[in-house]
Amino acid sequence: MEAIIVIGLLFGLALLRVPIAISLAVSSIIGLYLVDFSLNTVIQKMFTGVNSTTLMAIPGFVFAGLIMAKGGISKYLIECIRSWVGHTKGGLSIVTVVTCMIFAAISGSSPATAAAIGAIMIPMMVKAGYDKKYSMGLVAAAGTLGILIPPSIPLILYGSVSEQSTGRLFSAGILPGILLGFALIVYAVIVAYRKGYGGLEKVPFNKRLKPTVKAVWGLIMPIVILGSIYTGVVTPTEASFLAALYALIISIFIYRELNWVTFKEILTESINTTSMIFLIIAAALVLGMFLTTEQIPQAFASWVSDSGFNKWTFLLIVSILFFVLGMFLEPTAIILITLPILLPIISVLEIDVIHFAIIMVVNMELGMITPPVGLNLFVVSGISGEKVENVIKGVVPFFAIFIIVLVLIILFPQISLFLT
Numbered sequence: 001m002e003a004i005i006v007i008g009l010l011f012g013l014a015l016l017r018v019p020i021a022i023s024l025a026v027s028s029i030i031g032l033y034l035v036d037f038s039l040n041t042v043i044q045k046m047f048t049g050v051n052s053t054t055l056m057a058i059p060g061f062v063f064a065g066l067i068m069a070k071g072g073i074s075k076y077l078i079e080c081i082r083s084w085v086g087h088t089k090g091g092l093s094i095v096t097v098v099t100c101m102i103f104a105a106i107s108g109s110s111p112a113t114a115a116a117i118g119a120i121m122i123p124m125m126v127k128a129g130y131d132k133k134y135s136m137g138l139v140a141a142a143g144t145l146g147i148l149i150p151p152s153i154p155l156i157l158y159g160s161v162s163e164q165s166t167g168r169l170f171s172a173g174i175l176p177g178i179l180l181g182f183a184l185i186v187y188a189v190i191v192a193y194r195k196g197y198g199g200l201e202k203v204p205f206n207k208r209l210k211p212t213v214k215a216v217w218g219l220i221m222p223i224v225i226l227g228s229i230y231t232g233v234v235t236p237t238e239a240s241f242l243a244a245l246y247a248l249i250i251s252i253f254i255y256r257e258l259n260w261v262t263f264k265e266i267l268t269e270s271i272n273t274t275s276m277i278f279l280i281i282a283a284a285l286v287l288g289m290f291l292t293t294e295q296i297p298q299a300f301a302s303w304v305s306d307s308g309f310n311k312w313t314f315l316l317i318v319s320i321l322f323f324v325l326g327m328f329l330e331p332t333a334i335i336l337i338t339l340p341i342l343l344p345i346i347s348v349l350e351i352d353v354i355h356f357a358i359i360m361v362v363n364m365e366l367g368m369i370t371p372p373v374g375l376n377l378f379v380v381s382g383i384s385g386e387k388v389e390n391v392i393k394g395v396v397p398f399f400a401i402f403i404i405v406l407v408l409i410i411l412f413p414q415i416s417l418f419l420t
Helices: 002-015 020-034 039-050 054-070 073-085 091-107 110-127 132-147 153-162 166-195 209-219 221-230 236-254 260-294 296-307 311-326 331-348 353-368 375-384 388-411
Strands: none
Touching: 002 020, 002 260, 020 039, 020 260, 020 331, 039 260, 054 073, 054 091, 054 110, 054 153, 054 236, 054 260, 073 091, 073 110, 073 209, 073 236, 091 110, 091 132, 091 166, 091 221, 110 132, 110 353, 110 375, 132 153, 132 166, 132 353, 132 375, 132 388, 153 166, 153 331, 153 353, 166 221, 166 236, 166 353, 166 388, 209 221, 209 236, 221 236, 260 296, 260 331, 296 331, 311 331, 311 353, 311 388, 331 353, 353 388, 375 388
């Protein structure tokens, strides 16, 4: 009975547009009160839960992503890739996806990727004759790569909750991220040929050198950051601040596009974003206390086991669940609410925990572009000045791409596990 009250309160408050962190905390504390749990330990649990070395990677990657977006790195990456493929059929679509993939390999955030690349690419594509709805849909879809290609904030959280190696989770996201990026490029080229979307004027070979040299600092950034993690030189947490320092040095001393005013804006936005994420984490830990007290994860695992579900049925049901939750909640909240319940079932069904992480994140990518609360929809709407409804119309054709890639990842676990 108490569980029904907590779930009802949580979704009721969320539908009333109460911030998800507040919804989680209020509903969970009421649930703990109803089961006569000592509330004296709640604040202590919230504090100790966020006092984690692993979670400290989040502010580092958020900060690095914002510096890239506003310090010139993303702009020069776009100019470089455009000089090489911008003249081909659908070339600007390719530029958009490839740049999103590179930006994703540093920022760890989908909204940040969509905002940084979309602000430049949407006007450029429209000017070149691309349909605006299609352009917005492509940016929203490609922007979701920010949470799949490592580093990834959701994968950091997944590792923290499931006690899995963040490095292994990052390795697992590489091939699925490349696969999804390739699928988006193939679709973009097909659309370009069908609708006659041409490219820009071809840049002579000798004039491609300057933008390439200019962008080399951004191009090698993912290699420096991810290479330092996989070679064991630094931990993912240390790498996040290495990325921020690297981006800061390049933006100030080489590109010289970061002034004090912009830096203050970056700091403010970083603090706001990080505070939101950590508040959700702290509130979700209180929900975890309630779930543990009521032994809901164990009861749910027993029910699945007794029902005779095989892993394929379970993964289908879970994918539908994530799709529905993604319509209303952000990835951080989904992981922290559902993963403690699902982990015992994953163990019972002998599903690889690392593989399940990628399945979960790809589902969340779909949620990022699914109304009514898909974050990337609102980000693209904001930077383009268009209504959210128009962004949704542009992004709908990309749903099929995500579903096909998701099915491939589920059926062929080695796509995720090969590099781990």
